[in-house]
Amino acid sequence: MLPEVVHKVIQITADPESGAADLVKVIQGDQALAARVMRIANSAAYSPTASIVSLQQAIARLGMLVV
Numbered sequence: 001m002l003p004e005v006v007h008k009v010i011q012i013t014a015d016p017e018s019g020a021a022d023l024v025k026v027i028q029g030d031q032a033l034a035a036r037v038m039r040i041a042n043s044a045a046y047s048p049t050a051s052i053v054s055l056q057q058a059i060a061r062l063g064m065l066v067v
Contacts, residue, residue: 005030013064020059023067027055037067 008026012018027034034055041058042048052058059067 003030005033009033009067013067018064020056020064023059023064024055027059027067037062 005026009023012022012026027037037055037058038052040046041052041061046061048061052061
């Protein structure tokens with residue numbers, strides 16, 4: 001069984017009316033998930049020119065479908 005936050009993230013990313021701000025609100029509620037998103041956004045795979053310091057920036061860099 002998946003955690004509730006995962007179900008909410010899936011719903012938001014599937015809804016064309018939802019935006020990055022909606023996703024940020026949900027992910028902020030789960031520290032482990034927020035930390036993982038930040039770590040991925042700052043990874044070499046996404047070649048950051050500058051460190052990402054906020055969840056909003058991380059989601060903007062990754063895109064909603066990657067999250």
